[in-house]
Amino acid sequence: MLKLDHLGDFVLAVPALRQLRAAFPQAHIELVVGPWNADLARDCGLVDTVTLFSVFPRNASEEAVDVRGQRALFETILTGHYDIAIDLRTDADTRFLLAGVSADVRAGLGNSEDHPFLDIFLPIDHSRDGRETSTEALWDHGAFASSTVCSTSPYRTIFMGSRRPKRGALLWGPYRRLRHGSYIFQPRIEIEAARQGATLTMDVVLDDSVLQAKTVTSGSVPDFEFEVGPEGGVFQFRLWAPRWKRAFPFSFYGGKLYRRGSANVLHQSEYLALLVHLVTQRLQETGHLVAPAA
Numbered sequence: 001m002l003k004l005d006h007l008g009d010f011v012l013a014v015p016a017l018r019q020l021r022a023a024f025p026q027a028h029i030e031l032v033v034g035p036w037n038a039d040l041a042r043d044c045g046l047v048d049t050v051t052l053f054s055v056f057p058r059n060a061s062e063e064a065v066d067v068r069g070q071r072a073l074f075e076t077i078l079t080g081h082y083d084i085a086i087d088l089r090t091d092a093d094t095r096f097l098l099a100g101v102s103a104d105v106r107a108g109l110g111n112s113e114d115h116p117f118l119d120i121f122l123p124i125d126h127s128r129d130g131r132e133t134s135t136e137a138l139w140d141h142g143a144f145a146s147s148t149v150c151s152t153s154p155y156r157t158i159f160m161g162s163r164r165p166k167r168g169a170l171l172w173g174p175y176r177r178l179r180h181g182s183y184i185f186q187p188r189i190e191i192e193a194a195r196q197g198a199t200l201t202m203d204v205v206l207d208d209s210v211l212q213a214k215t216v217t218s219g220s221v222p223d224f225e226f227e228v229g230p231e232g233g234v235f236q237f238r239l240w241a242p243r244w245k246r247a248f249p250f251s252f253y254g255g256k257l258y259r260r261g262s263a264n265v266l267h268q269s270e271y272l273a274l275l276v277h278l279v280t281q282r283l284q285e286t287g288h289l290v291a292p293a294a
Contacts, residue, residue, distance in 0.1 A: 002032045002097060003041075003088045004055045010037040013088045016272035017046040023280040032078070053077055055094065067093050068140060069154045075100045086279060090124070090268040093138050107279050109271055120282050122275045136183065137176060140254040144173035144237070161198070161249035164241040171252060172238040178206075180230045182260035184223055185237060188253040191219040198246040206233040216248065 001020075003013050010033060021029065030049040033041045034056060041050045055070050074097055085103035087095055092114065098106045099117040107120035115121060141157045147170050149163040159170055185204060203213035204224045211226045224237075237255060241247040 001029065001047075001086045001088055002094060003037070004032065004034060004053065004094050004097075005037070005089055010040050012267075012269040013272055014044055014046070015269055016088060016276040017044065019273060019276045020280065021046045023276075023284075027083075030082075051077060055097075068096065068142065071097060071100060078102075084279070084283070086275070088272055088275075090271055091135065091138070105283070107275065109275060120279055122271065122278055124271065134259060135256065136178075136259040137257040138254070139174050139176075139257075141252050143254065144171045144252070146171040146252075155253065157252040159241075159247070159250050159252070161192075161241075161247045164243075164247060169238040169240050172236060174236075176235045176257075177232060178228045178235045179232050180228055182225070182227055183235075184225050184258040184260070185235075185255055186223050186258070187221055187237060187239075187255045189221045189239075190251045190253070191216070191221070192249040192251065198248045199242050200248050200250065201240040201242065203238050203240075205236040205238060 001017075003010060017029075017031075021027075028049070029047045030051060031041050031047040032051045032053050034054055035052045038050055038052055041047060053070075053074060055067055055074070078101055080102070082101065082103040084105040084107060085098050085101040086106075087098050087108035089095075090109055092110050095108050095110055095115050095118075098108060098115075105119045106117055108115065108118055109122050109124055110118065111121055111123050112118060141152070141155070144157070146152065146157050147165040147168060149159065149165055150170060151158045151160075157171055164170075187202065191200075198217075200216040201213060202216065202222075202224075204211045204226055206226070206228060212224050214222050214224070216222070228235075235257075239252070
């Protein structure tokens with residue numbers, strides 16, 4: 001099982017782990033966690049093996065890492081074959097790791113369209129409370145295309161400011177189709193240095209129509225709030241260098257998209273408990289894994 005979270009989030013999975021152990025008391029359970037959750041994982045007494053893997057920083061406030069870039073290393077750590085692999089993270093950003101696990105059954109939160117490799121999945125329902133927001137998508141820099149005047153590393157796209165494309169944007173993407181609703185997009189950009197008179201222009205596009213355009217004249221990067229109509233549309237974020245002015249050098253790490261009025265109805269610990277209940281029921285119906293408790 002995977003529980004790759006920041007410090008403090010592990011305890012939310014303990015009820016689900018207890019539920020799984022009660023259903024399959026003879027099963028050998030291996031749990032993959034960050035090193036900061038190792039003692040909690042061992043001390044809970046619900047798993048047989050604790051495997052350490054650092055896909056996220058210890059605290060959520062620390063700089064994010066290239067999660068997808070960790071896949072090759074992850075697959076060198078989990079080399080065995082498993083009856084079932086379960087991702088116990090509510091956010092979907094680690095779900096792709098299950099695709100690289102050799103397992104008869106893979107289970108997690110989400111849907112088959114986004115995660116076709118899941119054999120058992122529990123969709124996350126959403127409410128329409130306009131006072132709240134939930135994360136709709138989290139993209140790293142690799143989800144965005146970039147001009148040849150930019151360079152890339154495993155963690156970011158870099159623009160030094162000395163060259164600019166003859167035409168077109170510095171970067172653009174990720175061409176994600178959005179449903180009807182109110183959204184907030186937060187680009188994760190670090191302005192490398194303040195330059196007198198330097199600027200950058202950013203815009204949000206829906207189906208090739210510019211919804212908003214903003215010009216950056218300092219190190220502060222704005223958010224974009226926008227609406228998507230009932231018909232939906234394809235979202236794109238673009239970043240441009242000015243044609244006749246100096247451009248800020250920057251590092252681009254990706255972006256986070258929020259949707260207003262789509263907060264989770266249930267707490268994440270409740271979703272994990274429901275997922276384990278569904279897994280238990282499906283496995284007992286098919287006779288897979290070990291014999292359940294009497």
